[in-house]
Amino acid sequence: xxxxxxxxxxxxxxxxxxxxxxxxxxxxxxxxxxxxxxxxxxxxxxxxxxxxxxxxxxxxxxxxxxxxxxxxxxxxxxxxxxxxxxxxxxxxxxxxxxxxxxxxxxxxxxxxxxxxxxxxxxxxxxxxxxxxxxxxxxxxxxxxxxxxxxxxxxxxxxxxxxxxxxxxxxxxxxxxxxxxxxxxxxxxxxxxxxxxxxxxxxxxxxxxxxxxxxxxxxxxxxxxxxxxxxxxxxxxxxxxxxxxxxxxxxxxxxxxxxxxxxxxxxxxxxxxxxxxxxxxxxxxxxxxxxxxxxxxxxxxxxxxxxxxxxxxxxxxxxxxxxxxxxxxxxxxxxxxxxxxxxxxxxxxxxxxxxxxxxxxxxxxxxxxxxxxxxxxxxxxxxxxxxxxxxxxxxxxxxxxxxxxxxxxxxxxxxxxxxxxxxxxxxxxxxxxxxxxxxxxxxxxxxxxxxxxxxxxxxxxxxxxxxxxxx
Numbered sequence: 127x128x129x130x131x132x133x134x135x136x137x138x139x140x141x142x143x144x145x146x147x148x149x150x151x152x153x154x155x156x157x158x159x160x161x162x163x164x165x166x167x168x169x170x171x172x173x174x175x176x177x178x179x180x181x182x183x184x185x186x187x188x189x190x191x192x193x194x195x196x197x198x199x200x201x202x203x204x205x206x207x208x209x210x211x212x213x214x215x216x217x218x219x220x221x222x223x224x225x226x227x228x229x230x231x232x233x234x235x236x237x238x239x240x241x242x243x244x245x246x247x248x249x250x251x252x253x254x255x256x257x258x259x260x261x262x263x264x265x266x267x268x269x270x271x272x273x274x275x276x277x278x279x280x281x282x283x284x285x286x287x288x289x290x291x292x293x294x295x296x297x298x299x300x301x302x303x304x305x306x307x308x309x310x311x312x313x314x315x316x317x318x319x320x321x322x323x324x325x326x327x328x329x330x331x332x333x334x335x336x337x338x339x340x341x342x343x344x345x346x347x348x349x350x351x352x353x354x355x356x357x358x359x360x361x362x363x364x365x366x367x368x369x370x371x372x373x374x375x376x377x378x379x380x381x382x383x384x385x386x387x388x389x390x391x392x393x394x395x396x397x398x399x400x401x402x403x404x405x406x407x408x409x410x411x412x413x414x415x416x417x418x419x420x421x422x423x424x425x426x427x428x429x430x431x432x433x434x435x436x437x438x439x440x441x442x443x444x445x446x447x448x449x450x451x452x453x454x455x456x457x458x459x460x461x462x463x464x465x466x467x468x469x470x471x472x473x474x475x476x477x478x479x480x481x482x483x484x485x486x487x488x489x490x491x492x493x494x495x496x497x498x499x500x501x502x503x504x505x506x507x508x509x510x511x512x513x514x515x516x517x518x519x520x521x522x523x524x525x526x527x528x529x530x531x532x533x534x535x536x537x538x539x540x541x542x543x544x545x546x547x548x549x550x551x552x553x554x555x556x557x558x559x560x561x562x563x564x565x566x567x568x569x570x571x572x573x574x575x576x577x578x579x580x581x582x583x584x585x586x587x588x589x590x591x592x593x594x595x596x
Contacts, residue, residue: 132238133254136161139234142227152221154259155340158347159200160184160235162214165248165351168240174211179203184232192232193225210355214346217339249304249352256299256344272301272380272427273462279511280378280425280472281305283518288314288323290331290375295363295411297334300345302378304352307332332356335363335371364392364407373417380427381408383468398445401438405429409442413449416477423476424450427458430469433545440542447485447534447543450475456514457492457548461500469494474518485534490548491517492528 140153148156166172167181179199187195203215222228257274286292286306294302310327319327332354336342342360349356361367382404392400397410405428416422432439433455446452454474463470478484491514500506517524530548537543 129251129254132240132251133258135234135238136255137258139231142230143222146221146223146227148221150259151340154255155343156221157255158344159215159218159220160232161252162347162350164235169248174207174209175203176207185236188229189225192229193222196220196228210346210350214343214350216343249348252348252351253301253304256348272298273506274301275506275508275511276427276462277301277305277378278508279515281309283474283515284376284378284423284425286310286376289326291373292332292376292378293371293374293415294334294377294379295368295371295408295415296379296381297336297345297358298341298380300334300348300356300358302380303332303334303356304348304354306376306378307352307354329355330357333358333371333374335359335361335368337362363411364394364404366393366395369394369396372415374415375417375422377412377416377424377426379412381405383429399438399441403431403435403438405432406435406439406442409446413446413475413477416450418477418479420479421476423474425472425474427470427472430471430546433471434542436542443543443545446475447537448483449481450477451484451486452488453485454489454491454518455545455548457490457494459494459497459500462506487531487533488537488545489524490530490532492530492548492550495550495552
């Protein structure tokens, strides 16, 4: 049975829990608890799980006895286990009230043929479930899930290398770091690493911070199933406690949209401009967290307001262009995130060795204007980025109208150093110059009306003549 088949079967089991009033997000969390035990059993990695609470302890019970044991299991694994197991089950509780529903889920999971899924990678299976959840509008999960296609494109263009310390300050389910790990593994002989190199890649190379407890749990599970002993902190990257997270070689991220909860400002004292705009705060944290070696690089998804916001927005943009070489901005299409109306961009930049004048010109690519409308009926494909990726890698291929370039001096002439640039003409909008002469249009309309009146008069005359003959 393929990974895709298992993902669909697991997702369909959500219907079993509808009567319990369980949401899609609760279902994925519940599956995390159960799947962890099953996958640990399948891979022989259950040594860190007390024997009394392993997968077999669930399959050997039924009814009320199963429910009681499952509730006890969640509590005990969170309180008495250590390491990653303790983190995944920390403060775990079940939303399943009906014993027969719990039994049904465990029975169905146990019946599945896991051989092919194990060969393909259980991590991919779990990511498939997370993606299903994110695409389900009712779940509200899109806020922490970036489309896999976009993650892969950003990662491939940033090119994380062996020995790079990578970071996502708003890591969600850890998708960017998993992609970075996958890229490094695909471009290096991992079996040829020294013990020191292998230890670094396994335990230090990939790092993340996630604010939401349940999402943090999903991130831990995702990393575990991809055989990554990553450092995933439960916390707030905008808080003073995260100040020590810096000197990274690579940052890949999609910070949350909207204002900071309650409108409070970031508490970190190492950023220059305190604002209630969450994205501006994240942007400052990001470029200050990069190693100032002229090589550390970032790709970050940000909404349009970051490009043109006045006041602190202008100050942050100026500091960004001083600290870093902001070399490329990709204007993303609408409809690819959970909030359909949000217009977003990917900013690509490299931290300079100094803090002055690192940006000399910014290249823009418009992937938004005159593009297909993306959504459930038209999924975003990797091939949609082909023209951009080719031009990003090779400037000689920036030949289409979607490419444009502005010098730092040209940008400085815009109000507030606005970066709201690079969009081509929208064919759906009619320019005034393209409209016909209003006098000519009026005269043409009068002529058409007069012709219509004459036609109606002739019809009336014919009808009157027929009436008189009778």
